[in-house]
Amino acid sequence: METLFFLIVSLVAIVSAILVITCKNPINSALSLILTFFCLATYYVILDAPFLAAVQVMVYAGAIMVLIVFTIMLLNIRVNASKSQAHSIILGTIIGFFTLLNTVFIIMKSRAAVPSGPLTGEIIKQQGHTELIGREMFTTFLLPFEITSILLLVAIVGAVILAKKKI
Secondary structure (H helix, E strand, O other): OHHHHHHHHHHHHHHHHHHHHHOOOHHHHHHHHHHHHHHHHHHHHHOOOHHHHHHHHHHHHHHHHHHHHHHHHHHOOOOOOOOOOHHHHHHHHHHHHHHHHHHHHHHOOOOOOOOOOOOOHHHHHHHOHHHHHHHHHOOOOHHHHHHHHHHHHHHHHHHHHHHHHHO
């Protein structure tokens, strides 16, 4: 059952990732990217990492996608609105089906993977996911974390500068 669910989630992730780069409408592309982020969150749930799944949904599918949609709106990209809306109905149906399937799996979830490496399941339960992730993120991975924040800031400033030239 878990293998079949993994294959379905993988298929949805691949299709939505392809839609990100093939959609001509930037908003549809952003929605496909959100679906890809939800698939990644589902992988975290399968790996028994609920905190990472929640952070994936809140940070990437929430905050980062709002930033991307605002950037698209700020750049004022014109899209031909006279096209048929059949692709929107199909995309909405796929997202709805995936959300239903994801909810059913999470409700019926069993232990899919056991942590391996120096951190055993007992250590994770004793200290908690949040403490372990926070310690690693702000000690071992501090430089990549800060570089990512600087890159996001540069992208926002670049979008504002591009928008200012058109005004």
